[in-house]
Amino acid sequence: MIEITNLQKSYVTGNTSLHVLKGIDFSVKEGELVSIMGSSGSGKSTLLNILGMLDEADQGTYMLDNTPIKNLNEKIAAQYRNKFLGFIFQSFNLINYKTAVDNVALPLYYQKVGRKERDEKAMHYLEKVGLADWANHLPNQLSGGQKQRVAIARALASDPKVLLADEPTGALDTKTSYEVMELIQGINEEGRTILIVTHEPDIAEMTKRVVNLKDGRIIDDRLVNQIKASAHV
Structure with a gap:
C-alpha cells in the first residue's frame, strides 16, 4: 500500500540546512496498523x-x-489526498x-x-462511531x-485507502484515549490501513507494528503483541 525508498528531506533556515530525513526505507502492507514513534x-x-x-x-x-x-501541483495533490487519504489530528x-x-x-x-448522499453517508459514519444522536x-x-x-x-467518509493519525490521543485523558484506540482498532480489523504518529508507548502497544525514528533514521521496526484497548475501557 505504501512503499518509500531512500527518502531524504532537508530544510534551509538562514545559512544553515537541517537534514531531517536521512534515507528512510519504509513499507506498509494493506490492512496494517502501524505506529511511528520518536522524540x-x-x-x-x-x-x-x-x-x-x-x-x-x-x-x-x-x-x-x-x-x-x-x-x-496543489490541485493534483488535493485530488490524491481526497482519493487516498483520511486525516485524524490531535x-x-x-x-x-x-x-x-x-x-x-x-x-x-x-x-x-x-x-x-453526503448527509446519508455522514450519518452512517456518525452511527459507526456511536454519535448519531449528536449529529446536529x-x-x-x-x-x-x-x-x-x-x-x-x-x-472515513470518503472511504480512503489509508488513515493517517497525528497524535490522535494527544489531547485526551487516558480513559478517552483508550476508547478512541478501541474504535481505531475496530476500523483496522475491518481491513483499513492506519498509521499513527504517537509519543505514548501505551498507545503504540495497541497497534500491530512499531517504527522508531531517531535523528531522521529508522532505528527499530518491529511487530508487537497488540494490546486490545477494550481491556482498558
Missing part, C-alpha cells in the same frame, strides 16, 4: 507530512497504492460553526457528492472524545 526532532512529523502529500521529499520515491507521488480540526454531520460530510462536498450538535457542545470521534468519522 521531538526525530523526523516523524516530516515523514507524516510527506505521506500526507502536505510536503515533498528532496530525494527518494514514494508509492501509494501503486501510484507514484512526485511533482504534484486538535480535531473541526469547523466550529458546522454541526457534527456537516463536518463529517465535508470531504464528500469536495468530491462533489450530492447533498442527500456543534463542536463546542461536544467533549474531547466526541470531537475525535467526529474527526474519525470525517476521515
Whole structure:
C-alpha cells in the first residue's frame, strides 16, 4: 500500500540546512496498523507530512497504492489526498460553526457528492462511531472524545485507502484515549490501513507494528503483541 525508498528531506533556515530525513526505507502492507514513534526532532512529523502529500521529499520515491507521488501541483495533490487519504489530528480540526454531520460530510462536498448522499453517508459514519444522536450538535457542545470521534468519522467518509493519525490521543485523558484506540482498532480489523504518529508507548502497544525514528533514521521496526484497548475501557 505504501512503499518509500531512500527518502531524504532537508530544510534551509538562514545559512544553515537541517537534514531531517536521512534515507528512510519504509513499507506498509494493506490492512496494517502501524505506529511511528520518536522524540521531538526525530523526523516523524516530516515523514507524516510527506505521506500526507502536505510536503515533498528532496530525494527518494514514494508509492501509494501503486501510484507514484512526485511533482504534484496543489490541485493534483488535493485530488490524491481526497482519493487516498483520511486525516485524524490531535486538535480535531473541526469547523466550529458546522454541526457534527456537516463536518463529517465535508470531504464528500469536495468530491462533489450530492447533498442527500453526503448527509446519508455522514450519518452512517456518525452511527459507526456511536454519535448519531449528536449529529446536529456543534463542536463546542461536544467533549474531547466526541470531537475525535467526529474527526474519525470525517476521515472515513470518503472511504480512503489509508488513515493517517497525528497524535490522535494527544489531547485526551487516558480513559478517552483508550476508547478512541478501541474504535481505531475496530476500523483496522475491518481491513483499513492506519498509521499513527504517537509519543505514548501505551498507545503504540495497541497497534500491530512499531517504527522508531531517531535523528531522521529508522532505528527499530518491529511487530508487537497488540494490546486490545477494550481491556482498558
